[in-house]
Amino acid sequence: MxxxxxxxxxxxxxxxxxxxxxxxxxxxxxxxxxxxxxxxxxxxxxxxxxxxxxxxxxxxxxxxxxxxxxxxxxxxxxxxxxxxxxxxxxxxxxxxxxxxxxxxxxxxxxxxxxxxxxxxxxxxxxxxxxxxxxxxxxxxxxxxxxxxxxxxxxxxxxxxxxxxxxxxxxxxxxxxxxxxxxxxxxxxxxxxxxxxxxxxxxxxxxxxxxxxxxxxxxxxxxxxGAGAPQVRVTVSSPAQAEDVLTTAGLRVSRDDTHLVVSGADDPAEITRLLAGHALYVSELTPIRPDLESAFLLLTSDEGLGSDADRQAGGLAAGGAA
Ligand SMILES: Nc1ncnc2c1ncn2[C@@H]1O[C@H](COP(=O)(O)OP(=O)(O)OP(=O)(O)O)[C@@H](O)[C@H]1O
Structure with a gap:
C-alpha cells in the first residue's frame, strides 16, 4: 500500500x-x-x-x-x-x-x-x-x-x-x-x-x-466491528415473542411497539421461531451499524474531547455542525 x-x-x-x-x-x-x-x-x-x-x-x-x-x-x-x-x-x-x-x-x-x-x-x-x-x-x-x-x-x-x-x-x-x-x-x-x-x-x-x-x-x-448485527421486530404479542426468542438464546430488548434482537445470524431464523409459536411478524428491519455506534463503542471508556469542549457539544452524529 x-x-x-x-x-x-x-x-x-x-x-x-x-x-x-x-x-x-x-x-x-x-x-x-x-x-x-x-x-x-x-x-x-x-x-x-x-x-x-x-x-x-x-x-x-x-x-x-x-x-x-x-x-x-x-x-x-x-x-x-x-x-x-x-x-x-x-x-x-x-x-x-x-x-x-x-x-x-x-x-x-x-x-x-x-x-x-x-x-x-x-x-x-x-x-x-x-x-x-x-x-x-x-x-x-x-x-x-x-x-x-x-x-x-x-x-x-x-x-x-x-x-x-x-x-x-x-x-x-x-x-x-x-x-x-x-x-x-x-x-x-x-x-x-x-x-x-x-x-x-x-x-x-x-x-x-x-x-x-x-x-x-x-x-x-x-x-x-461495531457489535453484533441487530434486527428490529414488530410482532403482535411482544412479551410472548420476547420469551420465545430469549429461550432460543437470542438477546432481546423491548419497548412498547417492537423488539430489538441481537445475535441472529439470519433474520429469517426470527420469523421461523416466532411463527412456530403462532406469533406473526409484521415488520423485520435490520439495524445497520453506523460510525456513530462504532464510535460510542470505542469511546465508552474514554472521555471525548476536552472537558470544556465536551460541554460545548462534543461529537455530532449527523446534520449540520
Ligand atoms: N493554540 C492553542 N493554545 C492552547 N491550547 C490549544 C491551542 N490549540 C488547541 N488547543 C487545545 O488543544 C486541544 C485540541 O484542540 P484541537 O483544536 O486540535 O482539536 P479539534 O479536534 O480540532 O477540535 P475542533 O473540532 O473543536 O476544532 C483542545 O483542548 C484545545 O482547547
Missing part, C-alpha cells in the same frame, strides 16, 4: 494559564494514498493540532510525521508543492468574481491560467465563475476555497472540517466534491466531528479521542 501520510506517536502540548495541556498524545495514523480518509473525533480531540503539525505550522513535542515519505517539518519543502490544504477559512475579495479571485492566486503562485477553468469545473463552479464572490452561498464559497487549493494540482488535499457552518445542501456539495477528488486518484485527508457525513464519503478513517488513535482502517471493517 502506498502511504500519503504517516504519523507515529505524535505528541503536542500547549502551555496555557493552567499549565501544560496535552492536545495530542501518541497519535499514530496511516493515510493510504488515493481516496478519501476521514479523520474523525469530537471537538477538542486534537484534529486541528495534528493537521497543523502535518503542515509544518506547529512543531510536535515528540513523535514523527511523514508526508509522502518525507519527515515533517524538516523535509516539508521537498513535498509541499504536492500538498494543498484548507485549515482556516481562506480570504477572498468579496467584490471580485470567483474567477478573478482565482486568477490573483494563480498569478501569485505562477500557475498557468488554463488551470482556473479546470478547477472551476472540478468544483462544479464552472457556470458561476463570473459571479461576484459576495453573492456565493456558503457551500459555493467553500468550493471556491477547494478550487484554490487545486490550482497547483496537488496529490494530497488536507481539509480541516470543510463542512463546518454549511447547510445540508452545502454539505452535500462539498461532500460530492471530496468524493470526486478521491475518485480522481488524489488523496483527501478530511477532518470532521460529524460521523454520518464521513460514513458517506470516506474510504478509510482514523478515529481519535483525547488526542489518541482509537481505531483506524476501512470504513466497512470499522462498521463490521
Amino acid at each position: 502506498d502511504v500519503a501520510v504517516q504519523t507515529v506517536n505524535l505528541r503536542k502540548s500547549y502551555l496555557g494559564r493552567g499549565g501544560r495541556r496535552v492536545a495530542v498524545q501518541g497519535l499514530t495514523m496511516t493515510v493510504p494514498a488515493g481516496g478519501v480518509h476521514g479523520f474523525l473525533g469530537p471537538n477538542g480531540s486534537g484534529k486541528t493540532t495534528t493537521i497543523r503539525m502535518l503542515l509544518g505550522l506547529i512543531r510536535p513535542d515528540s513523535g514523527t510525521a511523514q508526508v509522502f515519505g518525507r519527515s515533517v517539518p524538516k523535509e516539508l519543502p521537498a513535498v509541499i508543492d504536492r500538498v494543498g490544504a484548507i485549515v482556516e477559512s481562506p480570504k477572498f475579495f468579496p467584490a471580485f468574481t470567483g474567477r478573478q479571485n482565482l486568477r490573483l492566486l494563480a498569478d501569485a503562485i505562477g500557475t498557468p491560467r488554463h488551470r482556473i477553468d479546470e478547477v472551476l469545473e472540478t468544483t462544479h463552479l464552472g457556470d458561476r465563475g463570473r459571479d461576484r464572490y459576495a453573492g456565493y452561498s456558503l457551500g459555493m464559497k467553500q468550493r471556491l476555497a477547494i478550487a484554490a487549493t487545486l490550482l497547483k494540482d496537488p496529490e494530497l488535499l488536507i481539509f480541516d472540517e470543510p463542512t463546518n457552518g454549511l447547510d445540508p445542501a452545502g454539505i452535500r456539495e462539498v461532500r460530492d466534491t471530496m468524493r470526486s477528488l478521491g475518485e480522481s486518484g488524489r488523496t483527501v485527508l478530511v477532518s470532521s466531528h460529524i460521523l454520518a457525513e464521513m460514513e458517506q464519503v470516506a474510504d478509510t478513517v482514523t478515529i481519535i479521542g483525547h488526542g489518541r488513535t482509537l481505531a483506524e482502517g476501512a470504513v466497512a471493517d470499522i462498521l463490521g
Whole structure:
C-alpha cells in the first residue's frame, strides 16, 4: 500500500494559564494514498493540532510525521508543492468574481491560467465563475476555497472540517466534491466531528479521542466491528415473542411497539421461531451499524474531547455542525 501520510506517536502540548495541556498524545495514523480518509473525533480531540503539525505550522513535542515519505517539518519543502490544504477559512475579495479571485492566486503562485477553468469545473463552479464572490452561498464559497487549493494540482488535499457552518445542501456539495477528488486518484485527508457525513464519503478513517488513535482502517471493517448485527421486530404479542426468542438464546430488548434482537445470524431464523409459536411478524428491519455506534463503542471508556469542549457539544452524529 502506498502511504500519503504517516504519523507515529505524535505528541503536542500547549502551555496555557493552567499549565501544560496535552492536545495530542501518541497519535499514530496511516493515510493510504488515493481516496478519501476521514479523520474523525469530537471537538477538542486534537484534529486541528495534528493537521497543523502535518503542515509544518506547529512543531510536535515528540513523535514523527511523514508526508509522502518525507519527515515533517524538516523535509516539508521537498513535498509541499504536492500538498494543498484548507485549515482556516481562506480570504477572498468579496467584490471580485470567483474567477478573478482565482486568477490573483494563480498569478501569485505562477500557475498557468488554463488551470482556473479546470478547477472551476472540478468544483462544479464552472457556470458561476463570473459571479461576484459576495453573492456565493456558503457551500459555493467553500468550493471556491477547494478550487484554490487545486490550482497547483496537488496529490494530497488536507481539509480541516470543510463542512463546518454549511447547510445540508452545502454539505452535500462539498461532500460530492471530496468524493470526486478521491475518485480522481488524489488523496483527501478530511477532518470532521460529524460521523454520518464521513460514513458517506470516506474510504478509510482514523478515529481519535483525547488526542489518541482509537481505531483506524476501512470504513466497512470499522462498521463490521461495531457489535453484533441487530434486527428490529414488530410482532403482535411482544412479551410472548420476547420469551420465545430469549429461550432460543437470542438477546432481546423491548419497548412498547417492537423488539430489538441481537445475535441472529439470519433474520429469517426470527420469523421461523416466532411463527412456530403462532406469533406473526409484521415488520423485520435490520439495524445497520453506523460510525456513530462504532464510535460510542470505542469511546465508552474514554472521555471525548476536552472537558470544556465536551460541554460545548462534543461529537455530532449527523446534520449540520
Ligand atoms: N493554540 C492553542 N493554545 C492552547 N491550547 C490549544 C491551542 N490549540 C488547541 N488547543 C487545545 O488543544 C486541544 C485540541 O484542540 P484541537 O483544536 O486540535 O482539536 P479539534 O479536534 O480540532 O477540535 P475542533 O473540532 O473543536 O476544532 C483542545 O483542548 C484545545 O482547547
